[in-house]
Amino acid sequence: MFYQAEDCEKNRRKMKREIWIMLLCVLPCFVVGTAGFVVRNEALAIIGFAAACISAIFLWDLRLMPVIRYGRYLDEIMGGLCHDTVGCVMSFGKEPVYESGVNFREMIINVYEDLSVEGERRFLMEYTREVPEALIGQNVKVTSHGSYVMGLQKGKDE
Numbered sequence: 001m002f003y004q005a006e007d008c009e010k011n012r013r014k015m016k017r018e019i020w021i022m023l024l025c026v027l028p029c030f031v032v033g034t035a036g037f038v039v040r041n042e043a044l045a046i047i048g049f050a051a052a053c054i055s056a057i058f059l060w061d062l063r064l065m066p067v068i069r070y071g072r073y074l075d076e077i078m079g080g081l082c083h084d085t086v087g088c089v090m091s092f093g094k095e096p097v098y099e100s101g102v103n104f105r106e107m108i109i110n111v112y113e114d115l116s117v118e119g120e121r122r123f124l125m126e127y128t129r130e131v132p133e134a135l136i137g138q139n140v141k142v143t144s145h146g147s148y149v150m151g152l153q154k155g156k157d158e
Helices: 007-036 042-079
Strands: 084-090 098-099 103-108 121-125 139-146 146-152
Touching: 007 042, 042 103, 042 146, 084 121, 103 139
Parallel strands: 121 146
Antiparallel strands: 084 103, 084 139, 098 103, 103 121, 139 146
């Protein structure tokens, strides 16, 4: 299996760290804005609060939201039903596929014995996972939640 309970805990720690980074980056701008408000300097207050808002939005969108989306993905696959599919690996995609806020790599499995086109199934493997190129043309058992690959085993286990 690709995912364990430790992955969820590691993601929670990373999310807390990103929240702290965001707060520490926004705090100086907020202090400048507050100081401008206290000393009645309108320009300083506007610049400070605008910089605080801009940095908060920037860090939220670029640093924190990917971690939150990945956490949602982990919660979904860890808490959902999974099923096994046995077939022959036809190919792995080279380009990332963005779905549910996470980058994936396509993996095509053919479940028919005669390898006809109708038997091809599309699965999505997390893009950061190692691509086992040696499995192309081999029989595998894919454990998945929907189309998301949770585990991959070489050999046909029926």
